[in-house]
Amino acid sequence: MIQIEMLEKYDAVRRLYKKSEIIFEKDNFATHYYQIISGTVKMNNFNDEGREFVQGFFYEKQCFGEPPLFLERTYPANAEAVEDSELICVSKANFLKLIAENPAVSIIMIENLARRLHYKSVMAAEISTQDAEHRLLQLFDYSIAYFNFKKEQEGFHIDLTRQKMGDLTGLRVETVIRAIKTLEKKGELKIVNRKVYR
Template sequence: MIEIELLEKYDAVRKCYKKSEIIFEIDHLATHYYQIISGAVKMNNYNDEGREFIQGIFYANQSFGEPPLFLDRTYPANAEAVEDSELLCISKNNFLKLITENPAISINIIEILAQRLHYKSVMAAEISTHDSEHRLLQLFDYSISYLNFKKDNNGYAIDLTRQQIGNLTGLRVETVIRTIKTLEKKGELKIINRKVYR
């Protein structure tokens, strides 16, 4: 992502958030660019019944919540720390100045936003037209490609809880658990010490 030294040159500030602490809320005006130094952050919404839908989970060296900065719009989701996290925050004006004065960073941001738009398009199609097995495999393959999940002798460890998988795919946790077991029987996944590997 953007080098820490460069962000600090444009007056970025380090902020720490505890697990479950809200970073920003839906419908609030976007005022800052956020980049994760350590920890993890999820962007989420809740339906009228209180069920969570996770728009995305972001990890160290990733940013989140940028689109409203370019549109003068409010955030379409909440941002919440998944674990204790340290972030770099830079004001919208300083962020826009940074990308104007550093064209290579602008290209990098465009690529990241295009990647996320592609993911949203793929997952929207998955949720509306595909069965649970297909949804999980698509999510896992995307996560392996773009979230830098670690590979060991067992394959890629899917570093998501069953609840997070459900909230990312629109499935109930019970369905996620059943589907993972079915995919294991089909040889698509491995389950070792309750951890899912692809």
Template sequence: MIAIEVLEKYGALKKSFDKSEIIFEEGNLPTHYYQIISGEIKMSNYNDDGREFIQGIFYKDQSFGEPPLFLNQNYPANAIAVENSEVLLLPKNKFMKLLEENPKVSIKIIENLAQRLYYKSVMAAEMSTQEPEHRVLKLIDHGIAYFNFKKEENGYLINFTRQQIGDLTGLRVETVIRTIKSLEKKGVLKIINRKVYR
């Protein structure tokens, strides 16, 4: 999102995180801007029953955790590496200086945050009113549009696990599996070697 050279010019450092390593924890105050160089990061928390709710999944060139950084509020979720990942960390004061001195970057950050807010409001409406098939397709189509899923000969490869789809849509994994099979029968999705394509 922000050019690596620009981030490094303001003092960003690269840090590697192993799979399942925590980047920051729910309840902590933010100290850095984070942008992914490689890998996959999820932000999630758990309800009282211990069920995980994924707030978002982030990929290469995406940033995460900015709203609390701007608001100086505690993180509402944990950030965890889904796979081995490399992330750029820029201290908050240097990030704010970067934004002040680079208006075009500020606009890009605002657009990115607006996109996430729009997605959250769309998904909140979906989760409260729509059937599982509609929810799953809405999430998949959002992933194609905004997560740069690869287009292959069979269609777009959906880079979410069944568990992640469940956690992102508020559905049980069993429901997700049944829904995907039903959508395959209708010719809306393809399942090839357990991978889902749209």
């Protein structure tokens, strides 16, 4: 994403968030650009019954929650630290100034937003029409590219917990576990020391 040195030129501030701490809440107006130095953040919301729906997970060197900065809209979801995390934050005014003064950064942001929109379009179609095995394979293939999972001897390590897989596909953890076992039998993936490889 954006180099930390560049963000610091626009008065960036580093902030520490504890595990489960809320970074911002749904329906609040966007005030800052956030980029992860270390840790993991999830964006989520809840239905009327209190069931959590995870919009996505974000990791080191990724940003999150920036679309409302361009739209004068509120956040469509909450952001929560999944683990102790260090973020670098830039005020909205300074972030928009950074974008205006650095066209190369604008291209980076456009590419990032386009990648996320593509992912959401693909996964929305999968969740509404496809079975569990197909949903998981789509998630794995997209995650390999989007999260830059490393290729190891056994294949690409899908570095997501079973819970995260369920959160991102709308499946229960038990369904994820069954589907993974079935996919292993079909030769679509490998399980080595409880780790999933594609």
